[in-house]
Amino acid sequence: MIFTPFESQTSGRRLLLKLSPEDKQKWDSKPRRSHMQMEVTDQTTGRRLVVRSASCGAGCYCAAEVVREIPTGSTEALHYHD
Numbered sequence: 001m002i003f004t005p006f007e008s009q010t011s012g013r014r015l016l017l018k019l020s021p022e023d024k025q026k027w028d029s030k031p032r033r034s035h036m037q038m039e040v041t042d043q044t045t046g047r048r049l050v051v052r053s054a055s056c057g058a059g060c061y062c063a064a065e066v067v068r069e070i071p072t073g074s075t076e077a078l079h080y081h082d
């Protein structure tokens, strides 16, 4: 499952991530709101990233952007806006 969020909130560059079907389904099932965010894991590198929905420029939030990266080995629990 290919996922291409913007690499940061101020960057026009996109990352190329490979998500598990579970992460992709979770993302797709969330409502597209400005503050929707979740954690995803890149299956290629094992990086864990917090991403959130972002404006695609056409008035909706179907795009995604990286909020931050979770350090490797971190066991922190995240709170999601649902």
Ligand SMILES: [Zn+2]
Residues within 6 Å of the ligand: 055, 056, 057, 058, 059, 060, 061, 062, 063
């Ligand atoms: Zn859109």
